[in-house]
Amino acid sequence: MDLHTYLEQSADVVDKLILRYFGDACDELSRATAHLLQAGGKRLRPAVVMLAADAVKKGSSYDILPASLALELTHSFTLIHDDIMDGDVARRGVPTVHTKWDEPTAILAGDVLYASAFEFLCLCSAPDNAKVRSISMLARTCVEICEGQHLDMSFEGRDDVTPGEYLEMVRKKTGVLYAAAAGIGAILAGGTPAQVEALYYYGQNTGMAFQIQDDLIDLTASSAKSGKDRGSDLREGKQTLISIKARESGIDLSPYRRVLSDAEIDRVLGELEACGVIDAVRGVAEELVETGKRNIAVLPRSPEKDLLEQVGDFFINRGA
Amino acid sequence: MDLHTYLEQSADVVDKLILRYFGDACDELSRATAHLLQAGGKRLRPAVVMLAADAVKKGSSYDILPASLALELTHSFTLIHDDIMDGDVARRGVPTVHTKWDEPTAILAGDVLYASAFEFLCLCSAPDNAKVRSISMLARTCVEICEGQHLDMSFEGRDDVTPGEYLEMVRKKTGVLYAAAAGIGAILAGGTPAQVEALYYYGQNTGMAFQIQDDLIDLTASSAKSGKDRGSDLREGKQTLISIKARESGIDLSPYRRVLSDAEIDRVLGELEACGVIDAVRGVAEELVETGKRNIAVLPRSPEKDLLEQVGDFFINRGA
Numbered sequence: 001m002d003l004h005t006y007l008e009q010s011a012d013v014v015d016k017l018i019l020r021y022f023g024d025a026c027d028e029l030s031r032a033t034a035h036l037l038q039a040g041g042k043r044l045r046p047a048v049v050m051l052a053a054d055a056v057k058k059g060s061s062y063d064i065l066p067a068s069l070a071l072e073l074t075h076s077f078t079l080i081h082d083d084i085m086d087g088d089v090a091r092r093g094v095p096t097v098h099t100k101w102d103e104p105t106a107i108l109a110g111d112v113l114y115a116s117a118f119e120f121l122c123l124c125s126a127p128d129n130a131k132v133r134s135i136s137m138l139a140r141t142c143v144e145i146c147e148g149q150h151l152d153m154s155f156e157g158r159d160d161v162t163p164g165e166y167l168e169m170v171r172k173k174t175g176v177l178y179a180a181a182a183g184i185g186a187i188l189a190g191g192t193p194a195q196v197e198a199l200y201y202y203g204q205n206t207g208m209a210f211q212i213q214d215d216l217i218d219l220t221a222s223s224a225k226s227g228k229d230r231g232s233d234l235r236e237g238k239q240t241l242i243s244i245k246a247r248e249s250g251i252d253l254s255p256y257r258r259v260l261s262d263a264e265i266d267r268v269l270g271e272l273e274a275c276g277v278i279d280a281v282r283g284v285a286e287e288l289v290e291t292g293k294r295n296i297a298v299l300p301r302s303p304e305k306d307l308l309e310q311v312g313d314f315f316i317n318r319g320a
Numbered sequence: 321m322d323l324h325t326y327l328e329q330s331a332d333v334v335d336k337l338i339l340r341y342f343g344d345a346c347d348e349l350s351r352a353t354a355h356l357l358q359a360g361g362k363r364l365r366p367a368v369v370m371l372a373a374d375a376v377k378k379g380s381s382y383d384i385l386p387a388s389l390a391l392e393l394t395h396s397f398t399l400i401h402d403d404i405m406d407g408d409v410a411r412r413g414v415p416t417v418h419t420k421w422d423e424p425t426a427i428l429a430g431d432v433l434y435a436s437a438f439e440f441l442c443l444c445s446a447p448d449n450a451k452v453r454s455i456s457m458l459a460r461t462c463v464e465i466c467e468g469q470h471l472d473m474s475f476e477g478r479d480d481v482t483p484g485e486y487l488e489m490v491r492k493k494t495g496v497l498y499a500a501a502a503g504i505g506a507i508l509a510g511g512t513p514a515q516v517e518a519l520y521y522y523g524q525n526t527g528m529a530f531q532i533q534d535d536l537i538d539l540t541a542s543s544a545k546s547g548k549d550r551g552s553d554l555r556e557g558k559q560t561l562i563s564i565k566a567r568e569s570g571i572d573l574s575p576y577r578r579v580l581s582d583a584e585i586d587r588v589l590g591e592l593e594a595c596g597v598i599d600a601v602r603g604v605a606e607e608l609v610e611t612g613k614r615n616i617a618v619l620p621r622s623p624e625k626d627l628l629e630q631v632g633d634f635f636i637n638r639g640a
Contacts (some may be wrong), residue, residue, distance in 0.1 A: 013439040027470075029466065029467060081428075103404075107471070111434070113465045115459045115466070117461070118456075118459040119460060122456040123456075131452050135438060135455055136439060138438075139435045139442065142432075144436045150348070150428050207349050235622060
């Protein structure tokens with residue numbers, strides 16, 4: 001099966017689960033909890049859970065679908081809380097939860113999804129020791145995500161963030177949740193310790209590449225295509241691998257901390273390409289994906305292992 | 321052992337655990353996470369975990385201390401997020417986290433404690449199936465606490481809240497965490513389903529009484545004695561069992577939605593006492609504690625069962 005078809009089918013399964021468990025909200029808190037979850041999304045983390053499980057034990061009789069949902073709930077919880085902290089008003093084409101409702105409701109909606117993630121992990125039919133290890137991994141992951149978001153916020157107003165600091169932030173903010181997705185899939189399906197570790201690092205490395213690609217998309221893709229506000233990182237003077245490498249190349253991006261036309265963004269992009277900044281950033285993302293693929297070289301050949309490799313490539317080729 | 325001594329000793333154990341795991345914060349997020357946790361507190365929920373465990377199986381070889389800490393972490397997480405929502409500036413004699421730092425840091429500090437609670441539950445040495453059941457119970461409890469806080473906020477601006485609505489709010493906001501404390505202690509120590517259920521409802525009923533007593537303390541205890549701002553519920557026009565029963569008795573408390581002197585609060589209190597409102601509210605709390613004691617009548621006699629009964633009495637006799 002090709003990756004595109006696989007992702008469509010697995011997203012469909014997750015969407016149905018979300019509809020079943022969050023579809024008939026009968027009070028405002030439940031509606032706020034379901035809001036972002038039902039606004040779409042590619043459901044990539046659940047897909048990674050399922051692929052990792054099948055890559056270590058295809059046809060296992062355990063029902064780990066609730067775990068794949070748990071990872072999506074965790075992702076949705078972090079988005080709701082991040083949107084409050086970052087003051088973002090729209091996401092996935094809908095108003096953010098704290099915009100549509102209010103901050104208290106958004107804090108609570110995130111907290112409900114957070115708890116639900118652990119509830120759904122408990123609902124899997126895997127052996128109890130595997131569940132406990134998965135829960136422990138998800139909990140540690142959530143702590144790291146908070147540390148990553150805090151690190152990201154601490155970069156504001158700094159202009160001396162190093163590539164190493166940036167990569168550590170991205171590892172925690174984005175990498176560890178993909179790591180947990182792949183690791184938990186492997187644990188619940190009964191993978192060996194070596195397989196679990198291989199998949200964990202596969203997820204972490206490709207997840208970091210995913211975030212770097214997000215930064216590139218912010219600069220390169222039209223708003224119409226990405227569904228996001230093109231050039232927002234430039235406008236906000238955000239520390240990304242692009243702005244860090246630009247600074248190292250002697251390019252001053254501070255004049256662009258204002259509303260920019262597409263033509264102006266194109267001009268900056270041209271300058272960054274001419275200096276090799278874009279290629280250098282792309283190179284880091286590609287290297288991370290290659291490392292991710294090497295991480296899972298220990299797995300036996302299977303269609304799912306092949307799809308996981310394609311997932312890595314997809315992470316850095318989407319929407320640019 | 322008398323209850324006072326027991327609570328002092330168990331709080332000491334919990335304080336030491338907190339110091340060990342949260343004592344050497346080396347960045348701002350860690351300091352914010354540890355802030356409220358280290359500002360004291362009676363550690364009543366951890367005590368209930370330990371007493372419930374010992375009441376069903378004294379001398380069990382399992383180490384469930386991490387679970388008792390998990391309940392305190394959960395409590396601390398809810399306080400940090402509630403303080404943001406309620407705009408409170410001080411608690412336990414120290415500035416609230418969002419006041420000392422900022423809202424984003426307070427949201428993250430709460431989220432870190434939330435995840436840590438699940439991590440510590442996983443760290444117990446009990447059998448894995450007991451851990452999974454405990455984790456599931458804590459997760460469900462967290463969802464209910466969010467619902468309770470949302471319900472409480474939805475009461476603002478209403479003047480027709482019924483005693484039933486109030487009690488349901490209190491059950492979710494305060495009762496279920498005591499229920500989980502007692503239930504999880506029983507589960508981890510290997511209690512029978514009947515014992516777990518008995519202790520769960522013991523916790524829920526006494527926990528509801530605890531909250532009603534908190535409302536009474538707000539009105540009856542001097543600020544110096546309670547460490548809180550006397551009469552704040554009156555000033556804010558909060559819906560409590562006191563204000564609901566006052567309304568049912570034809571007493572209009574709305575003129576008191578302003579800064580009040582001690583003499584004025586004493587006058588309101590006198591009026592409420594004369595009409596039987598205070599006795600009626602106290603009666604509800606006492607009935608809940610009696611129900612809680614009946615819940616655990618199924619347990620064999622033990623010093624710990626005796627202490628649990630005393631805990632119920634303490635909940636409605638403290639600080640009035």
